[in-house]
Amino acid sequence: MLRELSINDFTKVLGEGKPTPGGGAAAALSASLAAALTSMVFNLTIDKKVSKDYPESVVHAMKEARERTDAFREKYLKLMQEDASAFDELMDAFSMAKTTDEEKSLRKEAIDHSKVKVLEIPKELVQESFAMYDALKIATEFGNKNAISDAGVAAILIHSAIEGAALNVFINLAGSEVNDENIRMKEETDDIVEKSKNLKEDIVAVVIDKIYGRQ
Numbered sequence: 001m002l003r004e005l006s007i008n009d010f011t012k013v014l015g016e017g018k019p020t021p022g023g024g025a026a027a028a029l030s031a032s033l034a035a036a037l038t039s040m041v042f043n044l045t046i047d048k049k050v051s052k053d054y055p056e057s058v059v060h061a062m063k064e065a066r067e068r069t070d071a072f073r074e075k076y077l078k079l080m081q082e083d084a085s086a087f088d089e090l091m092d093a094f095s096m097a098k099t100t101d102e103e104k105s106l107r108k109e110a111i112d113h114s115k116v117k118v119l120e121i122p123k124e125l126v127q128e129s130f131a132m133y134d135a136l137k138i139a140t141e142f143g144n145k146n147a148i149s150d151a152g153v154a155a156i157l158i159h160s161a162i163e164g165a166a167l168n169v170f171i172n173l174a175g176s177e178v179n180d181e182n183i184r185m186k187e188e189t190d191d192i193v194e195k196s197k198n199l200k201e202d203i204v205a206v207v208i209d210k211i212y213g214r215q
Helices: 007-015 022-041 054-096 103-130 133-141 145-174 180-211
Strands: none
Touching: 007 022, 007 180, 022 054, 022 133, 022 145, 054 103, 054 133, 103 145, 103 180, 133 145, 133 180, 145 180
């Protein structure tokens, strides 16, 4: 399991000349790091002196957001493993025997099935990563100012994850037939990447203003 590797071992495996883990797994790890950083900001704020004057509604919103970021961290790690496993399955499908008509049919069926998974996982990562922005905005607005730079790093990492996963969507779409569903998927992914870019820039701008006391 990739998630059980140490950071040192994971980066070594990532750098080896093997198809997996690759960019998809790295993007998922980036998302998980973003979620962990956001949880850290909440943990340095909730039940601390800095939040003593916050209304109960704000504290409640932060606690709910923290639960979501903790769940996101686990979700992204799950997708990290699924991304690598799906591509391994596709490679196994391509290596299946293709001598007889029956073997060719079974091989094609396995390839088609694996291609769907290889495309769906980065698509899910794009969507699930974008969903974390709501919690990140709460952390940026109300989080401990001594940890506000960590919210900025989280925004950069979550956008990086979205862009990375989007590239995996695009490369898989490039090898698929052109149809309405795939065109729509490309357009929807483009839209999320653009929205993420704007949100990331907004959050980083707020973080910088808070660092320099302009907010």
